[in-house]
Amino acid sequence: MSLVIVGTVAFDALETPFGKTDKIVGGAATFAGLAASYLYDHVKLISVIGEDFGDNLEIIQSHSIDVEGVEIVKGGKTFFWSGKYHNDMNTRDTLITELNVLADFDPKIPASYQDCEYLLLGNLTPQVQIQTLSRLERKPKLVVLDTMNFWMDVAMDDLKEVLKKVDVLTINDAEARQLSGEYSLVKAADTILQMGPKYLIIKKGEHGALLFGEGQVFSAPALPLADVFDPTGAGDAFAGGFVGYLAKVKSVNFTNMKNAIIYGSALASFCVEEFGTQKLQNLSQADIQNRIRQFVALAKFEISE
């Protein structure tokens, strides 16, 4: 049994109000995989990189993440993204996008990955997400889809096809409004849940997240942070922590989904505290449990009528 994550493994170059980096390791699958690895032992990645990625794969492998499904293209160059965050850290400009080997990504699923029980379709072209799903011999127990406004702009039809085949969708509030055409998030959720997913998670960054499904709603807080150093990968770390927790507890229901969102939020809160994957590379189980306790304290109230 395993948790398979499909997504980018990439180089990023970042500029934030706190500093800038040269090319560092990034990518949706990297962030999600690292986050999930703290909660579940059998995490397996599907991605594509160029030869230039060199021994950076060790960052991932050192977390006991299986990289057999990460194709290395001889002479190819790894996907590269460069961005600059504004002072509010909520908006950013893309400076450079070099697709490189990602342009022809044809996801290959090693035989050893066919035990996939939990599948995270990380933010990527819907075409690759569909291909991955169709190449699995058994339908996984849970399929989680992460996507973004870009794919709604350029590949809405493909995205709607994927939506029919997934259990959980995670997007942000602006994307929920765009996908549904509804301003109210309650109405947006109603519309989106008719497109396929049984559960919808609306990520609201510093405002937390909402979970809709089974006729219920859950509001998860975000931990107020003194410093947000680099928001890159927070959404991916959230998705990885979310599905990693569900793989660990082996049971999918609204109660576990709520806890999974808290774990996802905790991993995301670590992610933004340093540049790139730095913080996610060096957590202890005690760090994570302490942060979970902070979330519990943050949200807890007791009203006796």
Place this chain on the structure above:
Amino acid sequence: MSLVIVGTVAFDALETPFGKTDKIVGGAATFAGLAASYLYDHVKLISVIGEDFGDNLEIIQSHSIDVEGVEIVKGGKTFFWSGKYHNDMNTRDTLITELNVLADFDPKIPASYQDCEYLLLGNLTPQVQIQTLSRLERKPKLVVLDTMNFWMDVAMDDLKEVLKKVDVLTINDAEARQLSGEYSLVKAADTILQMGPKYLIIKKGEHGALLFGEGQVFSAPALPLADVFDPTGAGDAFAGGFVGYLAKVKSVNFTNMKNAIIYGSALASFCVEEFGTQKLQNLSQADIQNRIRQFVALAKFEISE
């Protein structure tokens, strides 16, 4: 013992994407008083109106709210505000502001109000807030201050004087950033709590509210609503529900503050469901308890390590 609320009693004319109204009853003290009246029996208002307000005071009096401190200026005209909400309901344009009798408001405190134990200084010029405080013979057990960016723009020095004398400040996130000069709400709270208040509540509208104080943080959810009909008065209803709950339970500490925020949020969530004060005029205790239960379900999760 009583809860005294100082603020405007006004006429509003509103336009939202759902319709428009002629002059209807509004004002910070009206919304806050109505909200508080569901939780506490001894609510007393201090305000000023013109003769044109006529028998509209009955809307307030019918909730057993004491209006002895509401001065009626002979031949005067009541404060009038007219505004138009944009499609997102989060931003609005002020179309008309006629201060009228509010321009010379000199708050008078009836002898029967000197039993004031809980004081809400509703959104109003800081000058009037200071005067009210100075005219009370005894310092109240709890002073809650509501204010807005407008007073930070035009009367920051006066506002800082009031801040030194209050226990709780309620403002929104943009205002917390403006008042503190800090973007991070954690840093903003640190700065503001050094200006005087022991507790800071940051209202985030559809994203809930944060409470800072006693070295702790609490994140309260907002109830996701299918329709927000008219946001006018939501912040006032929140403040009224908040202080009304504390007056009822008679004990001020972080635990009770958290519950007070949930009650304030519940009252605010009703407020926005109809135009003006309409919904706040006609609630039952069962309505309120049902909504509180919705908030409990919305925020509850249990993680067993």
